[in-house]
Amino acid sequence: MSSKITSGKRFEGKVVLVTASTQGIGFSIAERFGLEGASVVISSRKQKNVDEAVEKLKAKDIKVSGVVCHVSNAQQRKNLVETTVQKYGKIDVVVSNAAVHPSTDPTLETEESVLDKLWEINVKASILLLKDAAPHMKKDSSVVLISSISGYHQHDSWAMYGVSKTALFGLTKVPSLQLCSSFISVSSRTHDKFNPLKYDDELEFAAINMIPWPCSFWDYVCLRRRWLLTLE
Numbered sequence: 001m002s003s004k005i006t007s008g009k010r011f012e013g014k015v016v017l018v019t020a021s022t023q024g025i026g027f028s029i030a031e032r033f034g035l036e037g038a039s040v041v042i043s044s045r046k047q048k049n050v051d052e053a054v055e056k057l058k059a060k061d062i063k064v065s066g067v068v069c070h071v072s073n074a075q076q077r078k079n080l081v082e083t084t085v086q087k088y089g090k091i092d093v094v095v096s097n098a099a100v101h102p103s104t105d106p107t108l109e110t111e112e113s114v115l116d117k118l119w120e121i122n123v124k125a126s127i128l129l130l131k132d133a134a135p136h137m138k139k140d141s142s143v144v145l146i147s148s149i150s151g152y153h154q155h156d157s158w159a160m161y162g163v164s165k166t167a168l169f170g171l172t173k174v175p176s177l178q179l180c181s182s183f184i185s186v187s188s189r190t191h192d193k194f195n196p197l198k199y200d201d202e203l204e205f206a207a208i209n210m211i212p213w214p215c216s217f218w219d220y221v222c223l224r225r226r227w228l229l230t231l232e
Contacts, residue, residue, distance in 0.1 A: 009036060009037035010036050010037065011033055011036040011037045011038035012036075012037035012038070013037070014033075014037070014038040014039070014092040014093060015038065015039050015041070015084065015088040015089075015090055015091055015092050015093070016030070016033045016034075016038045016039070016040050016041070016092060016093040016094075016095065017040075017041045017043075017080070017081070017084050017091055017093070017094050017095070017133070018030045018033070018040065018041070018042055018043070018095040018097060019043050019069065019071050019080075019095065019096055019097050019098040019125075019129065020043070020044060020071070020097045020098035020099070021042040021043060021044065021053070021095075021097060022042060022043075022044035022046075022049040022050055022052070022053035022066075023044075023049070023053070025097060025146065026042070026095070026097040026098075026146075027042070027053060027056075029095055029097065030042045030053075030057065030064070031057060031060070031062065033093070034057055034060070034062030034063065034064060035060065035062065038063070038092075038093075039063040039064070039065075039088055040057065040062060040063065040064045040065075041064070041065050041066070041067060041080070041083070041084045041087075041088075042054065042057070042064060042065075042066050042067075043066065043067045043068065043069040043080050044066075044068065044069070045068065045069070045070045046068070047068050050066035050067065050068055051066065053066060054066040065083070065084075065087060067079065067080045067083050067084075071096075071098040071121060071125035071126075071129060072120045072121050072124070072125050074128070077125070077128060077129055077132060078132055081129075081132045081133050081136065084136075085136050090136060090137075090138065091133055091136045091137050091141065092137070092138075092140075092141050092142070093141065093142045093143075093144070094129065094130070094133045094137070094141075094142070094143045094144070095143075095144045095146065096125070096126040096129050096130070096143070096144070096145050096146060097146040098121060098122075098125060098126075099121060099122045099146070099161075099164075099165075100117060100118065100121045100122065101158070101161045102114050102117050102118070103160070104158070106159070107159045107160060110160050114160070115160060118160055118161060118163075118164045119164065122161070122164035122165065122167075122168075123164050123167045123168065123171065126145055126168065126171060127171060130143055141185075142185045143185070145168045145171060145172055146168075147165045147166075147168040147169060
């Protein structure tokens with residue numbers, strides 16, 4: 001049985017920026033926002049991946065732009081934000097999705113360089129992206145930090161990756177207090193294994209992965225006035 005979720009236009013007029021969004025969960029998030037009417041800005045480290053993803057989304061009549069951005073690169077990150085603002089005049093939603101898992105070594109055998117990379121991309125880049133984007137976000141805007149079930153339940157081969165994702169829960173709460181006076185919400189969302197190609201039925205996929213298909217969650221987070229709400 002197939003129960004495909006239909007698209008509305010609940011994000012018409014909204015501008016959504018999604019990092020690491022040329023494949024996987026980032027692409028699925030960008031696609032859903034676009035099908036709901038948003039103008040979407042996607043990004044990735046490689047121009048080829050950006051170009052291919054833009055063409056796929058345009059083929060579905062989604063309003064989309066693509067920008068090369070390695071989130072740990074300050075200039076590229078600022079360019080991503082500035083390009084979005086120059087083209088659309090605002091940012092309504094920022095989804096910080098970029099993350100790496102460079103090593104499966106046990107915790108006490110993890111190299112310092114790996115710890116640095118985990119911090120730089122999985123945590124620090126989200127902080128700096130929020131810092132770059134916040135001045136361009138108005139009342140009822142939203143920031144969503146994509147965490148992971150590993151942030152709650154670490155096992156040894158994923159332990160330090162999990163620690164970096166746990167840090168995002170704290171990062172959700174702290175800027176929420178600062179930005180609530182501007183009516184900007186900051187929330188986080190966890191996911192388990194995300195493989196949209198595995199399932200023909202979107203509802204089955206959503207249930208198995210213990211997250212709602214993006215339309216329902218993003219509708220809840222980004223369309224209602226819940227600027228005092230912090231989700232994990």
